[in-house]
Structure formats: C-alpha cells, structure tokens
Amino acid sequence: MRSRKLSHYGQQFFFVGPAVLFFTLVMIIPFLMGMYYSFTDWNGVSGEVTWVGFDNFAKIFSGDPDFWKSFWFTVRFTVLGVVLTNLVGFFLAYFLTKPLKSRNVLRTVFFMPNIIGGLLLGFIWQFIFIKGFSTLGDMTGWSFFQLPWLGDATTGFWAIVMVFVWQYSGYLMVIYIASLSNVSKEVLEAAEIDGASHFQVLRSIIAPLIMPAVTVSLFLAISWSFKMFDLNLSLTKGGPFKSTESVALNIYNEAFLNNRYGLGTAKALLFFVIVAIISLIQVRITKSKEVEA
Amino acid sequence: METRSRGRNFVIEIIMALVALVFLAPFYFLFANSVKSFGEILSNAASWPSKFNWDNYSKAWELARFSEAFRNSALITIVSVILITLFSAMAAYKMVRSNTKFNRILLMLFVMSMVVPFQTIMIPVLKVVNTLGVNNSIWGLLLTNLGLSLPLAVFLFHGFVKSVPLEIEEAATVDGCNPITVFFRIVLPLLKPMMMTIIVLNALAIWNDYLLPSLILQNPSLRTIPLATYSFFGQYTKQWDMALPALAIGILPIVIFYLLLQRYIVEGIAAGSVKG
Incomplete structure (x- = not known):
C-alpha cells in the first residue's frame, strides 16, 4: 500500500512537476509580487522599496490624465476593432463556404497577415501610410489617400484600426468557416423552399446556430484589441503627442521610460481587473444566447 | 435555378x-x-x-546582423516549442488520469491565468529572472516562454486526453509497461492532432514575439529577428531602401513556413480556438 502511494506521488511529481514549476515561477510568483509592488514606490533600480499604501491608485484615479486618455483610446479602439474584425471575418467566411473554385487560395490569402507578428506588420504599414498612400493619392487624386496619415490623432487612430482589421479578420474567418460548415444544408434548403430571404436565413437560422463561434471570436477579439501592444509600438509609438497610446503601451512607458515600477504595476493590476471583468461579462452574455444545434 | x-x-x-x-x-x-x-x-x-x-538585401542582412538573429530566433523557438509541448502533454495526461483535488485546482489556476494580460506580470517577472541570474540570456527567455505558454497548452491537451480510451493503457499496464513507458509509447503518439495545434500556435507566437525578448535580452548578439528589425528600423528610419529589405527578410521565413504547412496551420488554429 505504502509503495503504491509513493509511486502515485512520484508520478505526479514526474508528470506535473515541470509545468507547475514554470507556471509558479513565471505566473504565480510575479502576480503576487505585482500585488505587493503596486502598493510601493519601487523604481526598479534601487533596492529601496517603501510601502505607500493606496497612493499609487489614488494617483492613477486623480492625477494621471494620460492613463485615462490611453484608457479611452483603448476602449474606442476595442469597440471598433471587435465589431469590424468580426464583421469582416464573418462575411469572408460566409462567402468562402459557398462553392467557389478559388476557395482554398482565398482562405490562404485572407489568413496570411495573421502569421506575421504585429511589430513587423506595423513597420510595413508605416511605409504604406507614409509613402504608398501619398503615391496612390497622386495617381488617383482621391482625398482618402491624401490625408495626413499617422500625422494626427484621427488618422493615427484609424490607421491602427485598419491594420488591426487586416491582421485579425482572417483568423476569425477560420473560426467562422469551421462553424458555418457545421450548419446543416437541409435546414438551409428547407428555409429557402419556405421562401425565406437571404437576410432572414442569416438572422434567424445561421446566427443562432453559430453562436458558440461568436462567443469565441468576440472573446479573442476583445483580448487582442484590449492588450494591443506591438502594432501600436511600431505603427505610431503612441504619437503624435500620446494621442494613440494604448493602455498596454502606457504601462510599458510608465515602467521602462519613467522608471516608476510601483506605479506601473498598480496600473497593470488595474488593467487585469478591467480585462477580467469585461471578458466575464462578454462570455456570460453570448453564452446565454447559444442554442443547442 | x-x-x-x-x-x-x-x-x-x-x-x-x-x-x-x-x-x-x-x-x-x-x-x-x-x-x-x-x-x-x-x-x-x-x-x-x-x-x-x-x-x-545583402546590405540590410549585414547591417542588421541577421545571421545571428536567425540563429537566435530558430534556437529559442525550437527549444521552447519542444519543451512546451512535452511538459504540457505530460501534465495534462496525469491531470486527467488522476482526478485529485490538487489537479482540479491546478487546472482552474491554469484557466484563470489565461485572462491575465502579460503587462500585469511583466515588471515582476523581470525581477524573478534577475534573481535567478538568467537575465540577458537565452535561458531566461526559455523559462518565461514556458511559464507563459504552458497554461493554454495544458488546457488544450486536457480536453483532448479525455477522449483517449483508457483500455489501451490498461492493456499495456497488464503487459508490464510502467506508467512512463505507457505515456511515451502509447499516449503521446495518440495526442498527435492536438500536438500539431500546440506546435503551430506556440511556434508563431514565440517567433513573432517582440516585447518579452526585448525586456530580457539586452545583448545585441542575442537579438531575435523582431529585436534586430526593431533596432535596425530605429537606426534607418525613413531610409526605406534599407528598412524595407530588412522587413522582407524578417517576414520571408514565416511566409514560406506558412505556405508549405498552411493546411496544418489553419486547421490547427481552428481546432485550438474552438476548444478554447
């Protein structure tokens, strides 16, 4: 009996041990440390760390307009990013589940931006916005291309939204394709025979049946856009004048540019709470709309 | 009609x-x-x-020190992905087969940790890396990659192991295989479909990652491709005849990788997100 017990612990240690070790070192301990440091004035360099109570949080809520500016930017960006990536992703999937000859090629193309990291994509698009668009503007005379791209707050914002949609719609398309191809052909044909319009079929039959995919896609899109960092850094660096700074970039700058690690961790903790609440609410709402197929 | x-x-x-x-x-x-x-x-x-x-291209290749960057990126990606896949499969297998309270709580912690934004642990994790003396080294990056990627991988394998029939393992045990042999000889090969997903997801994420390596690797000779591109782009801003070939070199390997394996990549990602 005793040797069986030992062998149970031995196996547990062998199989689960490595995962637990790395998870503890990289997630659990830093998370707990972060909670502690957010109540201190740690600057990251000196060993001296003083407990300051709720000072950091008070500072964030009363005296940090830049943080709230970046928060508002992130919220606006998330709303647009989530809606647009899902719409584009869904409609690409909707048409790619029709019997098209070029289906596989198209799927490969639409997914491609996604495999390249946000940092390199941002740099590529920086060139397109600055040089490519101005050339296209000269050629076509369209005022859309002649706007001061990346030069002011509005164009900077829309530039990030555009690249984001270009980058992520293909990913959501793949999820929607998987879900749409599970919608039974008989049900769709029956609806067509009953005289339902395309829009009615989409709204009353397809939409409820693909709700699980909507839950996943919304969850992913919210998490990508809320945590966006690489694209932001390489495309606008938060400029001009911090007008396109996301929360993730604001936290990064607070810690590594201003050397206020304590304040940075306090913001990061607040960021976690906000992300967790939003994700929970979203999953609750869309889960309640799922139906049994 | x-x-x-x-x-x-x-x-x-x-x-x-x-x-x-x-x-x-x-x-x-x-x-x-x-x-x-x-x-x-x-x-x-x-x-x-x-x-x-x-x-x-040849100028950008030289100036951005891409040969080093390629070697670093390849080394870090391959080693991280192998270890992530192995450790997560092992953990998920044991967690499904022995449904103890500890393992149930552990799974819950893994799932909860997936909501935590990287920024939340970013600053203290550097402190941990410093304390362990692996700052500015590939070891430090491997350690953090593992810790950050294991939760999702364990979660995905956990769902998959449940569908692996227990009978085969029992037969092997009766035949005298010990649990470790059973896992490596019998269970691991059965996990292949989910393994593809985990390899693809992690290989892309780690190859493309900028933020984490930028915080851990300061030494220019340790730079990965995103780091080399970032520093090169900063030096040659608006000098497009240098910056653009550097970007092209940076994305080419991953585009080729994608075009060769696109079926597995797209399906792997679809499988991963539907389960997740």
Missing part, C-alpha cells in the same frame, strides 16, 4: 478575388519597393521596380 446560382457564384468569386488583392497589396508594396533604389522609392512607391537592386 442551377445556372442562376452558378452565375451568382461567379460574381462572388470576382468580388472575393478583388478583396484578396487588397489583402495582398501591402506585400506588393513591401517586396516591389525593397529592391528599388532610394530615389525610385521616393518618386513612385506604387510602380514595378525598373531595376532589381538585390544589394539592398
């Missing part, structure tokens, strides 16, 4: 082809301009190059 829907599909096909061209346009801009002279880029960024200056 039949011809009408065929005609409609043809129209859809044309429209989708146009959308695909818009999706591909950025790659055209990148590659066409990467071989132009600086003057030609400035005068017309949309035209086909009049002459292919391949030296742009």
